[in-house]
Amino acid sequence: MKLLQLSSWCAAMLFSATAAQANISTFSGVTSMIVDQATYVEDGIVTTPLAGKIWGWPVAGQLHLDAVGYAGNSVDFTFTPGLFSLKSIDVSFAALDAASTLTAYGRSNEVLFSSVIGPNVGTLSFNGWNNISRLNLLNTSSHMSVDNLVLAPVPEPETYALMGMGLLALFAARRRQR
Structure with missing residues (x-):
């Protein structure tokens, strides 16, 4: 009976250490007007406009950014579980010569990646x-x-340690059974 309990506990540890699925912010809660809102949170993704306003113009359900001089020209994205990987983003511009800068920062606020995007339209x-913070x-x-x-969340080193402990415990339980 104890071996069964130990095996169940080990299996739970092992499966709890696996990586989570990707999170998606569809901006479905963003309205079609300028809203004084410090943050917008969806699926663990925190959107913080540096001008303090969320804007969904011309349609709701999208995050809108205007050039310098308008509200919402820069926005930060963070992830509540911690470090993350950027997988994709849908971008559209009103002008064919438009451009924006996407910059990823690490744990110590160092620049990890930077890219000028535009005038691409569609999924990037x-x-x-x-390892973006x-x-x-x-x-x-x-x-x-x-x-x-x-x-997508990046597993912390503790996650790998927990998974390793689970595997070792399963191995030990199996040896003890023999």
Whole structure:
């Protein structure tokens, strides 16, 4: 009986240490007008406009950023579980010559990655943008809308240690059974 309990406990430890699925902010709660709102939180993704306003113009359900001089020209994204990987983001611009800067910061606020985006329209995928603590999107030209921000949690070293302990405990329980 004790071996069964130990095996169940070990299996629970092992499966609790596996990586979580990606989180998506669809900005479905963003209205079509300027809203004084310090943050917008959806699926663990925290959106903080540096101007202190969330704007969904021209349609609700998208995050809108105007160029310098308008509210909401820069926004930070963080992830409540901690470090994350950027997987993709949907971006659209009002002008063909538009551009914005996407910058990823590490745990110590150091720049990890930076990219000028635009005038691309559609889904931008990112490979290798990992261990990010904060993501900043700065719109430097035309009207810009953002939708479907996809982030994935990066397992902390403790997660791997917990998974290793679970595997060792399962191995020990199996040896003891023999």
